[in-house]
Amino acid sequence: MIILIAFNLLVDGYIWAVLRRVVKSRGVSRAYLVSSLLLIVYAAVIVALPRRRGGDSLLLADMWMLYSYFTVYVPKLVFVAVSLFAWLPLLWKRMVSRTVLRIGVLLAFATFVVMWWGALVNRTRIDVSDVVVYSENLPESFDGYTIVQFSDFHVGTYGNDTTFVSEVVDTINGLHPDIIFFTGDIVNRRTDELTPFVAPLSRLSAPDGVVSIMGNHDYGDYREWPSPQAKSDNLRRMHYMQAEMGWRLLLNSSEWLRRGSDSIAVVGVENWGDPPFTVYGDLRKAYPAPGDSIFKILLTHNPAHWVAEVADTDSVNIPLSLSGHTHAMQIEVGGWSPAKYRYPTWGGLYADSDSTHLLYVNIGVGAVALPMRIGATPEITRITLRRGPASLSSPSRSHTRQNNQ
Template sequence: MRHGFLQFSLFLATASILLDIYVYNGFKPLLNKWSKTARLTLLYIYFGINIGVAVALLLSLTNAGKPPGMTVMHQWLLSIFITLLVTKVIFALVLLFNDAYRLIVALTTKKEDKINGEGFLPQRRKLVSKAAITAAAIPFASFWYAMLKGKYDYKVHKHTLYFDDLPEAFDGFTITQVSDIHSGSFDNAAAVQRGIDLANAQKSDLFVFTGDLVNNVSSEIEPYIHRFKQLKAPYGQFSILGNHDYGDYVQWPNDEAKKANLMKLHQHHRAMGFRLMLDENIKLEKNGQAISLIGVQNWGRGFIQVGNLDNALKGVNTNDFKILLSHDPTHWEEIVRYHPAHVHLTLSGHTHGAQFGVETDKFRWSPVKYRYLDWAGLMVEKGRHLYVNRGFGFLAFSGRLGIWPEITVLELKKGKPA
């Protein structure tokens, strides 16, 4: 076990126990009429669950740095730990505000005016404990919904994009995009199949996948190859690699094993009927006209940077209509939108929208906005379009809340919006 991980584990364990003690004491006003046996039983159950989950998680993560990395079990333990932690923090915040008020009252109340039976601080009222439980129940229920249902609640996002220089033959051309499958996280094959069926039901002209087929190792996708092989489009199925596909987040026994894993993943793309694009381009022809589809390897700020747009553009004419597949939207932010070649549309993923947030017609927020300029949906700058898919799968936290898994359908139109 690495020294840094040990230090973090000890800090997390200490903080968690202190939080548990504080929270449990917040229940006490509601337990006055309980028998001593009942109170002890609740105490054992409460600390048994919280400490048990924390210990199981920390023990399981000691081996998560080697292939196959974090398994479904690891992610469920982490998700339950996060759910309990956030629930306890919300509960504790309500108590903290009340304790601050109690302290102010204690400091401003004369000794002779104190109510009999109270010590330095006024007694905590049952109403406060009930309010804390009510407040904590909201994240507790929401996170369980996210884990049990939200992560497979696929949504279709449809957009019509207008371009003056789109070849007439491609007016009305449709693209279905899926990104960030993260097959190593799946725990419900039937639910995954519903998502695949929904993508196929869009009957688009072209299907594209924009990276992160797996979490760490190529074998994760093997139980699902026959399912994703069902995705078909008249103009083909094309894919690229994402940062997780290179196997960088686990420690391999040697470089040869890591390279073999990546080559196996290339084979799996072919087995699914996906044309994997590695810094290259292809022309899609229709009625004597063509557009250029370009695919790059991963290039991301703070992540692996092996994609080369210049190499991918070789042979593409200046006036060609260009669609680029690039996993990380920071590639568009830092390179594509400033590149001499005018790339009309870039399709990305990577962010997952943090798998948590709020999206309405008038308001959109996710904590991932503090990391990425463009984290979900459409961005247009000087005629260059970027679309960031929210992801088909999930990673680490085995759930989605507010930012649901996405299937994107884009229709290309010639001209300007009416």
């Protein structure tokens, strides 16, 4: 809190000094000073509220309060960054560039609008990505088989409002897939968040049903529990509720899809945790012979697992893996996302060096921590399997994601 206040004072002190220099009316600078102090008090309340609620820092009200704070201070930072260039003329004993200051104001306002647009509009604008995956090993009976993948719902972000969840369900059902895969993170912190959404999610329908795996948020690792038993009960309830919805949850296990005399294996591993979180996933427990010739689809929440154990590995023969987890950090502009600096496989279709192992990373339909999606619209992926040489049109491991409204 001390660091936050010090940073706010630094930013606001700078902007206040600019106002005093370029605006004749002292009332404007005084009004800004008062509003800045009130915002600091507001930030203190945001930090204090979770402590009074037992540390539940992802409660819906707290999340929106925190986001509203950022929608004010991020634009201020934009203004500060731009306005610094306004002082360069002083080096040549010229006047401060008011034009640059005006540009800073406009960009700050645009940032404010974009952030709220990402929260109020773009966060619920569903995009369907159509992807065709080719493999020479695909059994003939599965040529044309359709999969719908969705991921990272984080339903706790919606409180008790089922509107958007129902819209996602209707969109998926309207695609008429052969099977539906959910690749983890159904909740934020605890299983109880899922309760209001059991009914709409139970409406998902496909001939081969719904198959799911666990994500890092589904284990209760982001919450302090009163006892190990309470955490264990939360996990058991997660397994029970997914079964209640008619979903088949794969816990380091596999199942078979059959078409006539042909079959493929769906391999579901538990979450491959990023440090310091637990690695629950065990590929060889889920499928003891990953190198055999059976066509396999791997469901693994974290794409880092594909990089570590599947890509460019001769002992593993898994033509297609499906992941989520990254959200594209809920920001994607022109095919660029800050997620690329954390995950080399952050969204779209990837291949290893000889294109024998393909990975599709779905950027999710939900939002966590900050209730916004700037450019990175909620994604539902429709994947069509085809017999043929596996390849990407762009260099290996470069994403080729295309969203279709």
